[in-house]
Each structure stands twice: as C-alpha cells, then as structure tokens.
Amino acid sequence: MKIQYKFLIIFLIAFAITIVPNLFLFRSEVVGWLPIYLWTYLSIARFVLLIGLFVLVTHYWIIKPLNRIARALALNKPDLVDVLAHRRDEIGKISTLLQRFFVQRKELGTLMKEKSQALESVALSEAEISRMLSKQKELNQLKSHFISLVSHEFRTPISAISSNVQLLSKYEKKWLPDKKAKVLRRIQEAIKKMITLLEEVTLISKDQSESLKVNPEVIQINEFINEVIEDLRKSSELPVQLELHIERGEDDIYSDKELLRQILSHLLSNAGKFSPEEKPVRVTIARDNNHIQLIVADQGIGIPERDLDQLYQPFHRCSNSDGFPGTGLGMPIVKRCVDLLKGSIRVKSRVNEGATFYVSVPIRSSKTTEYEQDSDY
Secondary structure (H helix, E strand, C coil), rough: HHHHHHHHHHHHHHHHHHHHHHHHHHHHHHHHHCCCHHHHHHHHHHHHHHHHHHHHHHHHHHHHHHHHHHHHHCCCCHHHHHHHHCCCCCHHHHHHHHHHHHHHHHHHHHHHHHHHHHHHHHHHHHHCCCCCCCCHHHHHHHHHHHHHHHHCCCCHHHHHHHHHHHHHHHCCEEEEEEEHHHHHHHHHHHHHHHHHHHHHHHHHHHHHCCCCCCEEEEHHHHHHHHHHHHHHHHCCCCCCEEEECCCCCCCCEEECCHHHHHHHHHHHHHHHHCCCCCCCCCEEEECCEEEEEEEEEECCCHHHHHHHHHHHCCCCCCCCCCCCCCCCHHHHHHHHHHCCCCCEEEEEEECEEEEEEEEECCCCCCCCCCCCCCCCC
C-alpha cells in the first residue's frame, strides 16, 4: 500500500475521532446530559491524540526507514535495508533499488578491477616489448661494432704476422739469431694482441648471453696480485714503473678469480698505456670492513670531464686518446665485473694530471643465480 493511502486512512480515522463526536453537540438530547466544557476538553484530547498518532506513524513509516537507508549508504552495508525490501510502498521500492545499486556497484567494482588488471598486463607487455626492442637495438649496434672491430683491429696484427712470417721464411738462413728472435717477438706480440681482443669480445658475448656468472673461490690476495702483475710483465702490458703497496691484513678472500683478474689487468694496462714511462703507477690494496679496496693511480693524460659519463660504454674512447691503441672495451669490462661482484667503482681525474680508480668489492662474494644476472650492455 502506498504511503499516501496510509495517511488517508489515518486522516479518516482522525476525522472520525475528532469530527463525528462533535456532531452530537447539535442534537438536543446529547447536550442535556453532557456539559459543553467537557465536550471542549474531549475535542482537545482528541486533537492531541491525532497529533501523537500522526507523529508516531510518520516516525515508524517514514523517518526510521529513511534513517536506515541513509545508514546503509553511509556504512556501505546493504543488509541494513533487507528488512525494508518486503514493503510495498515507496520505502520498499527505494530499498529494492538500493539493494540493486549495491549489487551493481559490487559487480562494477569487480569489472573495474579486472579491467585495471588487464590494462596493467597490457602496459607491462608494452613495457616488456619496448625493453626487448631496445635490447635488440643495442645488440644490433653491438654487432655492428663487433664487425667493425674485427675488420679493423684484427687486420693490423694479422698483417704483421703475415709479413713477418714471409720475411722469416725468406731470410731464415741469412739472418743472425738476434734478428730472428726480434721477428719472432713481433709475431708473438701480434698473436697476443689478437688473443686479448678475442678474450674481450668473448667476455662481452658471455655477458650478453647471460652466461657470465660469479664463481667464487678462496684466493690468497697477495699471491694473486703478484701473479697478475707477472703475467702483465710477460706480455709487456705492465707499466714500466710500478709501485705496489699491500696493507697488512687477512690474506684470504672469497671471490671470483677471473673477474678480479679482468679488473686489475685492464686498470694496470690502461695506466701503463696512458702514462709516461718516467712517471710511476701506484697500486694500493687495502681492506675496509668487509670489502677489499683496489686503488690504481697514474700520472698520465687523464680523462676529460665530458668523457666521464660515457667511460663505461662499450667501444667509447676518450676524446684525448687518439694515437693510443685500444678497442674501447676495457673499462666496460671492468665495470661489468665490478657489478657482478656487487662492488663499486669511481674515478677521479684531471686532464694531463692522471687518473685514479677506486674499486671496492666484498671480501666474500656469493655465487650468481639465474635471477640475479643482469646486464647493462
């Protein structure tokens, strides 16, 4: 029943209570036995009863249900209007619509969540595709550099080997032993240069294929440093003047010997390459808490400030390195090896005043897992 019909019924009841009895006032037989003032009091009482009935009905039929609906909306509790949905008046219709609203809002929330997740998946896929395209672009550039490197850098040592072999085969019987030894030395140096270049390319190739990992072992650092220095001396890549200082402390560390060898050998060979023979290169090995510090300082041509940001990019060569041999792979390899060991590297340099590299790696390294492999190349 609609609310207006309910109020109509209330009105008719109130009319019957209030008006009908007053009709008897105009009949003589009633006036005789009931005084007028009593009729007045009864009329007032009936009026008060009417007002109270109206307020009571309004409270229970309208105000209380509306408050319940408001609470359901404020608290987001659809169950608060369940008891009102059975009503057949406007309050019942509002409650039914409100229940539908809560159901649809829940469905909409679920749908929006699914759409959001789908959009996130699409965004992640686009980010993954973009990363793969960027990676592929870098690989193509790297491949182009490799081809250029092989065609240029390999040509010189191969030509040297070829020409010296021809001279040796032609004049072997005429030359004195010293002359033969000199030619053989040239051949060996050219071969070593090719081997070094191949090792650098192989190392970067391994990193690109994510097969370059950390394999730590116990290393006696003093013995290891001397071993690397001796190898560089044999290959004529060691600075002419080298000052080595190893601070006292525990000799054993747990790290990757090959990665450490790459770091130290490239730093030392670069220092020797870009430094005058009369100025020494200083190497310091120190310990700082749980890290080992490797400091290589030279007094050579230094690194221009504009080249510092690109120092660890493959194939990048400093603007003042013209006339010095090199491939631009040494420092990127050093940086990658340091990163794999979870260490750090920084450089201080001024043009014509030399460069100092500070490398810090943990004394105890952990083995690389497939989830930890990450390359900047």
